Amino acid sequence: MSVALFEPYTLRSLTVPNRVWMAPMCQYSAEITGPNAGVATDWHFAHYGSRATGGTGLILLEATAVAPEGRISPADLGLWNDTQKEALRRIAGFLKSHGTVPGIQLAHAGRKASTNRPWEGRGPYTGEACWTPVAPSPVEFDEGYPVPTELSVERIREITGQFADAARRALDAGFEVVEVHGAHGYLIGEFLSPHSNHRTDEYGGSFENRTRLALEVVDAVRAVWPEDLPVFFRISATDWLGDAGWTGDDTVRFAALLREHGVDLLDVSTGGNGGPAQIPAAPGFQVPFASRVRNETGLPVAAVGLITESDQAERILADGEADAVLIGREMLRDASFARRAARELGAETHAPSQYAWAI
Template identity: 60%
Template structure:
């Protein structure tokens, strides 16, 4: 039987299998009023279906640590204690279905203040609920996007504190895994990459300086997150600039990520969720089945840290082979779980494995 169906232990937490749901923004929180940033019935239905379908871990989508940390006015957020009960509805449901509840904490930086993705994701002005975006440097996310305000040291201190406060709240809400978004062009990634970070102070220039903000956030969260529970970090292994010999722009590389991974392990990070890209809009990305798996495999081998592979992993035998070949410790799926909420149960049938089935569904999965 494939290790896809085996439990996975991280610190004192046991995750029932290696088939996990990646965080995927739903842009469905209430945009205004006292319920701003709260999960809606949509989130319960969305995550509950995948939990009933056998996912061992579900990561709630990128959740803003402040109002300005959201990507859109419709994102989830957890910047006040009044928001905790709304998230307890999700953790209670997932736990009752035997799935480990996790959540991704994020700050959008210069990628914030935009419309919903399916409406084009264009920047929003204040008349449409938008806000002033920020970043490590005054460099826009892309053509047509506003120039962000460069963060001061005081601003940076405040955001580090917001990550820590959000981690305390998600622990109180019942989450068992917290993941920090340090990829896909969001704020932590913006500090990491020399493409977006042109600072000349102690947060820019050298590798050590550009990683300083990321490590401060990790340390602040690890200090308040329960010692027995795991801390994940989602990284973009590359900006996809150095892979293109015709592109002379400087960016974040796989070598940089290996180096960072070793440091993150020393700072108490338990697993890396390995993705790529998201910072440079016109980067040429070589997309194909499992195209990001080699990045995960290299981090696992060279940094000695557990990793989850993600990106166009769609078939049970493909996922099983990734684990069998020691390229990853777990599989994180996004779009495929949107298409097939019961993918883990389908995988069990295809590969002869065992996955927990809610009693209400057992008649559909005879053993």
Template identity: 65%
Template sequence: MSALFEPITLRELTIPNRVWMAPMCMYSAAAEGPDTGAATDFHLTHLASRAAGGTGLVMVEATGVLPEGRISAHDLGLWNERQQDALARVAAAIRSYGSVAAIQLAHAGRKASTLPPRLGGAPVTVADGGWQAVAPSPEPFDGHPAPHELTVEEIAGVVQAFADAARRALAAGFQVVEVHGAHGYLVHSFLSPVSNHRTDAYGGSFENRIRFALEVVEAVRAVWPQELPVFFRTSATDWLTENAEDERDGWTGEDTVRLAKELQAAGVDLLDVSTGGLVATAKIPAAPGFQVPFATAVRQATGLPTGAVGLITDPAQAEQILTDGAADVVLLGRELLRNPYWAHQAARALDARSHWPTQYGWVVGPRD
């Protein structure tokens, strides 16, 4: 039996294999009018095709819990019923092909209010139709306007927005919800001392800097069914200096292990381990599997299941990650954009079976 195609059960949810689709922003939601932030036919086709392709879990891209929590005006949102209804079509389609429907809830923080990457990705000011970005401290991201420093009352409002979006995700038919705590967005910017210069209960010490992340997780967990899992995506390092002693060294792999223990106690069932995104000038040593050791460190120190992501492209490579015990699942990003049927082809290469749509049954061979 291929490790990559063994089911995995988290809480009471069984996911048919360990080839998962990572959340990737498509910047294709409705950008104006009553359907602002709503999923479109593109999302239905894009995500359902990966489920038909045999991917065990398909995760919808970063979905803003508030209008000002979007990266761009073209991002998905989940702060109203119209958005919920549009996403319900997507979740139903994913499930209809035997895959698990997951969604990542997000707030872009100080990296909000930009053009989509295909239009250059530049910040959009309030005067030009954008909105005021928010953050733990008024420290701008590279080339962006200074964000508004959230008050304690505003922080509580964002926490509530995550819980409200989780309720809508459940009503829309999603089986997994993930809190986006990575890539320099709001939750991550609270965690790292590079971006969090607060002196109140949400800044300073490690315990204070993780407070917002834990409050978000606890609020989501409180409204999410006990039988269904909650994930958390982390940037395991800011890719500054892992061993130095001042705040310029940012968030480190050791910090991530400490955070993972607290997240596990708060009800997180899997840590989705990425890296970077906080500092535009960080030098990231990208290479096949370069983020896997961070997932391994968390798994070994805590026993918390982890997902490995980042330049995982080859079936044998993915299989080895699992058989080595380096992670519990693999998440594919750009490789699944290139090849929606990667899971079926990987199963064939590994002499395993993937879950084909029943409509395709007449072409499925003995090794599929």
């Protein structure tokens, strides 16, 4: 009997050895200031390397800023220069050498930029390295956050180019999947939602205008990314704000457009854009959004969110609700989640020879 969770999965010419993938999760552990700002450290090498030796099929590195002002915190990874690229090359190479597909998420934090690392207290960063965030509209994320600077059309187009430049560097560093971060209330998601986008020009108002930046970024990334390698897009399928925000219906409509623009898989999350959101968090609570996109548009999807058990993950795939699962916090708790799941389900996954007797 086959185990869906450990069947290979092919997108374009790339085959991922299994469907247990690691979700992008910020580590807030990059160099903070000076010429090495945004550069990956030994923490990142050990963190991602251990998940690769744990049998994970694909690892998406955390939100990696395409510009200095696009970092969520001063300690975020960046990919706006070649020093950052070379530090990431070592990580991508190690993942690949142990049978794991290396992927990276490219991001711009928008109005949620320049914040503290979570363990230092949530809210705006007030140190010497702080900066004023930018956004589609001059609307603060939440009480106590700064009013961001509204982006001009010229600056919007510069940011689109920064995503393309970062994608080129990611490719040169050895990554085989690139994901555009359009979720969780960061810049691209801010443009998508009427809750945060109050513009009246070609980037605001109608659905077509609010999705313009996202599609322009996808086009710019797809233009520099090889035709035979996949591009992912992460979305918050709903703001949990009803019609005042982005909705599940919007996501289905948008997913069809993303497919036309060359996106190969939608990474389906929810929330993060502020406001009076009531999020019914429970095991697998976001899976129905992924399932709906897959069934109504045919675009492959990855499900994420409180997926913690091997049989739960297997059921999602076996029932046709998703094409892969992205494991988040459970993989922080257990670097070898994939090997444990294979053992529990009677399947096999890759592991280094040094660990062979522990499979």
